[in-house]
Amino acid sequence: MLEFITTNIQMFYLIILMIFVGIELIGHVPSVLHTPLMSGANAIHGVVIIGSIIVMGQAHEILSLILGFIAVVMGTLNVVGGFVVTDRMLEMFKKKK
Amino acid sequence: MQHILQIIYLISSVTFILGLKFLGNPSTARKGNLIAAAGMILAIFATIFLYTTDTGEHLGNLGFIFGGLIIGTVVGWMIAKKVKMTAMPQMVSFFNGMGGACAGLISIIEFRHLVSSGHYEIATVGTLITIFAGLIIGTVSFSGSIIAYGKLEEKIKDFTLPGQQFINIGLLISLLGLSALMISGNIENTSIFYFILVLSVLYGVLFVLPIGGADMPVVISLLNSFTGVAAACGGFLYNNNVMLIGGILVGSAGTLLTVVMCKAMNRSLVNVLIGNFGGAKTGEAATSSSFVGSIKEVTKSDAAIMMKYAKKVIIVPGYGLAVAQAQHVVHELEELLEKNDVEVKYAIHPVAGRMPGHMNVLLAESNVSYDKLVEMEEINPEFSTTDVVLVVGANDVVNPAAKTDPSSPIYGMPILDVENAASVIVLKRSMKAGYAGIENELFYKPKTSMLFGDAKKSLSELVSEIKSLG
Numbered sequence: 093m094l095e096f097i098t099t100n101i102q103m104f105y106l107i108i109l110m111i112f113v114g115i116e117l118i119g120h121v122p123s124v125l126h127t128p129l130m131s132g133a134n135a136i137h138g139v140v141i142i143g144s145i146i147v148m149g150q151a152h153e154i155l156s157l158i159l160g161f162i163a164v165v166m167g168t169l170n171v172v173g174g175f176v177v178t179d180r181m182l183e184m185f186k187k188k189k
Numbered sequence: 190m191q192h193i194l195q196i197i198y199l200i201s202s203v204t205f206i207l208g209l210k211f212l213g214n215p216s217t218a219r220k221g222n223l224i225a226a227a228g229m230i231l232a233i234f235a236t237i238f239l240y241t242t243d244t245g246e247h248l249g250n251l252g253f254i255f256g257g258l259i260i261g262t263v264v265g266w267m268i269a270k271k272v273k274m275t276a277m278p279q280m281v282s283f284f285n286g287m288g289g290a291c292a293g294l295i296s297i298i299e300f301r302h303l304v305s306s307g308h309y310e311i312a313t314v315g316t317l318i319t320i321f322a323g324l325i326i327g328t329v330s331f332s333g334s335i336i337a338y339g340k341l342e343e344k345i346k347d348f349t350l351p352g353q354q355f356i357n358i359g360l361l362i363s364l365l366g367l368s369a370l371m372i373s374g375n376i377e378n379t380s381i382f383y384f385i386l387v388l389s390v391l392y393g394v395l396f397v398l399p400i401g402g403a404d405m406p407v408v409i410s411l412l413n414s415f416t417g418v419a420a421a422c423g424g425f426l427y428n429n430n431v432m433l434i435g436g437i438l439v440g441s442a443g444t445l446l447t448v449v450m451c452k453a454m455n456r457s458l459v460n461v462l463i464g465n466f467g468g469a470k471t472g473e474a475a476t477s478s479s480f481v482g483s484i485k486e487v488t489k490s491d492a493a494i495m496m497k498y499a500k501k502v503i504i505v506p507g508y509g510l511a512v513a514q515a516q517h518v519v520h521e522l523e524e525l526l527e528k529n530d531v532e533v534k535y536a537i538h539p540v541a542g543r544m545p546g547h548m549n550v551l552l553a554e555s556n557v558s559y560d561k562l563v564e565m566e567e568i569n570p571e572f573s574t575t576d577v578v579l580v581v582g583a584n585d586v587v588n589p590a591a592k593t594d595p596s597s598p599i600y601g602m603p604i605l606d607v608e609n610a611a612s613v614i615v616l617k618r619s620m621k622a623g624y625a626g627i628e629n630e631l632f633y634k635p636k637t638s639m640l641f642g643d644a645k646k647s648l649s650e651l652v653s654e655i656k657s658l659g
Contacts, residue, residue, distance in 0.1 A: 096315035114441030121213040127546035139435035143423035149248025163294035168261020170288035176269035
């Protein structure tokens with residue numbers, strides 16, 4: 093376990109720093125923007141699609157191919173749906189006088 | 190090639206951070222979303238064309254990958270463009286579930302790969318932890334989000350099993366215990382792995398099923414951060430910084446957002462997590478409370494006169510406004526009153542609607558000016574100088590029981606002090622209890638009058654009544 097942490101120590105540094113960045117970024121947001129923000133964050137975690145592409149690109153047998161394909165479709169849904177919905181919400185904010 | 194890929198990942202990571210930062214400010218929010226989207230597209234294509242495996246091979250199956258991307262894009266785009274603004278919360282929940290499922294599937298494939306290649310026994314603890322964590326967190330997020338989606342669509346009702354809390358805790362312990370067993374002993378057992386998958390689905394379902402009322406936004410936000418963590422697990426697994434950064438950013442930002450929401454409702458996250466606040470408890474409260482006094486109805490013309498000759502009117506929008514799609518009519522009413530020299534403001538409770546900021550999004554859609562939307566802390570002192578408060582389809586956020594009745598499930602939640610105003614008009618479909626399932630004493634107060642009917646219809650009739658007053 094300790095070895096696991098030390099061999100990946102840079103990733104652990106990244107995690108700690110990103111936790112603080114995330115908290116800083118959200119800390120001062122007016123509550124009017126909470127819904128678009130949640131939706132935008134929702135789209136960003138769609139980055140998980142990268143993992144599904146990597147898995148898919150190395151899949152050989154049929155079941156892995158099928159599962160990987162579903163994963164790519166779902167990941168894309170998360171990314172595209174997330175960003176488009178957020179954009180639609182924010183479009184309305186822009187129209188205000 | 191690997192160098193270019195790493196630099197592109199670095200750029201994408203920066204766009205995510207910048208995007209989130211810009212999303213926090215109304216004037217830059219849209220740009221922020223587009224920046225993050227551009228970074229995402231960059232990262233996806235860079236991965237497809239530049240990623241090489243340990244043995245130096247490029248990714249194969251490009252046809253399948255592009256097929257999946259195209260299907261996902263077309264379907265996602267159509268759903269996102271077609272959905273009504275009122276259905277936004279469930280949409281976010283649905284897309285969140287997709288991300289969770291994606292993370293869970295990655296873990297399943299990686300596990301199968303480890304087993305079939307005979308590498309399971311030599312896999313490091315770290316690899317196994319991330320596979321199991323990705324599986325459990327991703328799957329819980331998926332099944333939970335789908336239940337949340339169904340509940341917000343009102344296809345699934347609140348449901349609590351007897352002793353649900355213990356079942357949930359038991360499930361969680363068995364999930365963690367079984368995973369720990371398989372990881373620590375490097376036990377290669379496919380059946381246990383799929384049993385963990387089934388338990389995770391079940392936990393997600395049982396975790397969200399009993400949660401009702403005002404807790405829904407909290408749950409969606411929490412599941413959102415779950416998916417972030419699940420994505421970060423993938424980052425660990427593939428030593429992929431952009432996945433790690435994107436996932437952890439959302440995980441931490443989402444958790445903070447969840448805590449902020451919990452605070453707004455004076456509820457601890459633990460309470461939400463173990464499903465303490467559910468249908469059963471609120472149901473009791475609904476039957477045990479009975480108020481002295483009777484409700485008073487008001488005619489549309491009386492209500493119109495009250496508002497037209499008022500100096501100051503505060504509108505309290507709630508979920509009923511969203512359901513009735515009344516955001517445009519309420520804006521029309523506001524403009525009409527302003528023309529008659531009435532000061533009009535909107536009081537926005539942090540958890541009005543089904544998501545924080547739900548009302549803002551909705552009212553922004555009908556061009557209500559940004560500075561007319563006043564947050565709770567700022568508007569509460571103003572009610573005492575207000576002539577008429579118009580409550581449109583809001584209930585729990587104006588329920589005085591939150592202050593006076595310690596046995597009420599919403600006790601301690603800060604509310605809008607509408608009772609300090611000279612008079613209150615409540616637009617409501619019926620006397621049915623609000624989403625939290627509790628009676629509202631406000632409706633029985635002498636200064637309160639009720640106007641029953643669909644919010645959109647009532648509002649447009651009010652508008653024409655005021656117009657006919659000349």
